[in-house]
Amino acid sequence: MDTEQPTAEIPTEPVILPRAEHTISRKQIDENSLKVLYRLRRHGYKAYLVGGGVRDLLLGRTPKDFDVGTDATPNQVKKLFRNCFLVGRRFRLAHIRFAGGSLIEVATFRRQATEEDRPEDPSLNPFYAENLFGTPRQDAFRRDFTINALFYDIEDFSIIDHVGGLRDLRDQRLRVIGDPLVRFAEDPVRMLRALEFVARLGFSLDETAREAIYLRSALIAEAAPARLREELMELFRHKVAGHVFANAQGLGLLEYIIPGYQAGPGTLALLDAIDRRTAAGQPVTESLVLAALYYEIFSAGLVAAGDLPIGEVLGRAAKLLIPHCLHFHIASGIRHQAAELLVGCYRLQRGPGRRGQQRFVRHPSFAAALAFYQLCCEAGQGDVELLSAWRQSLTETPKEAPRKRPRRRRRRRKPASSPSQS
Structure with a gap:
């Protein structure tokens, strides 16, 4: 369908919500954003606060950032601001x-x-379609979801809605602008972003969008791996990875995001545990994410193999992680850290009291492995009694006394020979 043709869901004329009928105040808007908006207006250009910032303010949330939409061209904007870069x-x-x-x-x-x-x-001119300038209404119809296409007009402080986004905010519904089959084909990453917004905002996903994700899921394999890698990390930063991975797998999307990957119930529970940890203020690292995605598979393989030398366990961990890291161009240092977490959990799972325990406890990776194993226990993927035993052993393990450097003996200088002796 033509995305600019009004439907029963899209008003034929924009809905304008005056200042008295919404809760957004200029006090909530970043000071630098206001400077940009006002300068554009003073020079005769339209200037709106656009996108997620408007959505979040209407929902009573603190926006991550503020974006501006204008009818000034990029070069015209640059002329107005010396601190502008195109x-x-x-x-x-x-x-x-x-x-x-x-x-x-x-x-x-x-x-x-x-x-x-x-x-x-x-x-x-391969990018001709990306830089065709238009009107605010035309711009609204190019955006992905209705709740992201709302404008805040700095001139009269009104909210302008061309696509029915205000109604969808009220109904807590995520809806694609236009035909989801077409819009997901234009940019397949929108499918993953749809699931992210549903999880972050607690909204329901419009049924036509859900059906389109199911039908178009394979297209996301064509997206740039670097872009998908960043989108996946955003899920963890927003504390919604477990929710989104479960939905993505249910819709057949996950196996195309991470080629051939299936998340078991233990993995989904572990991702939920990481989300809770992040929500409590602990930062999330990519090595932790990588280890969590493959811990269940890694553990199952080792249970079948029995007791193995640590060197062989490390080799198995690296071999398991390499295909993922090659696909997403993840540095070997991050892969090595993830492998150390997996091997550390293997050593913890064998229990304290084994040969080499003190050396393991003093290793720099021990604390991170113990914290990761705690997450595994919270997800039902570890032994809580073993975790307690390891913590008890820490209080009983004698700390190695620092070695003293041997004192260097100074050599005695030979006395200089006097002239009479020469």
Whole structure:
């Protein structure tokens, strides 16, 4: 369907919510964003706060960042701000930098390309469709989800809704703008982002979007691995990885995000435990994520193999992780840290009192392995009594006294011979 044709879900005219009928105040908006908005307005351009910032403010949440939409072109924005840098070859954006590391992203309103816009030789301008400037309404219809297409007008402090986003916020529903089958084919990563927003906001997923994810899931394998890697880490930073992985697997999406991967129930429980840990204020690292994704598979393989030398266990861990790391271009250092977590859990699972325990306890990776094993226990993937025994053994393990450096003996200098002796 044409995404600019109104339907029963999309109003034919924009819904404008005046200042008296919404809760957004300028006091809630970043000071540097206001500077950008006001300067654009003073020079005769339209300037709106756009996207997730407006959504979060209406939901009573603190936005991660604030983005600005305008009818000024990127070059016109650059002329207004000395601290502006144009970025992006495919999609030109203006980045305005302020003291303290603050960055405000300014995007010019775009529109969908038509057949008339297509150049005779697209190879000479492969990104022509990404930089066709348009009206605010045309720009709203290019966005992904209705709740992300709301505008806050700095001129009269109203909320402008072209696509029914206000109604969907009220109904706590995530809905794609236009035909989900078409929009997911345009950018398959939108399928993963849809599941992320549902988990983060506690919304329901529109049934047409759910069906489209099921039908279009294989397309996400065409997305750049680097982009998918970052999107996956965002799930952990937002504390929704367990929820999203479960939904992605249920819809047949996960096996295309991570080629051939299936998350067992123990893995999903472990991801939930990591989300709870992150929500409690503990930072999440990629090595921890990597170890968690493969711990259940790793443990099952070792149970079948029986007691093995540590060197062979480390080799098995590395071999298990290598295909994932090669696909997502993950550095060998991160892979090694994840392998150490897996091997550390294997040693913990064998219990204290074994040969080499003191050396293991003093190893730099021990504390991280013990913390990871605690997460495994919370997820039902470890032995709580063993965890307690290891903690008890720490109080009983004598600390190795620091070695004293041997005192260096100074050599006596030979007395200089006197002139009379020469």
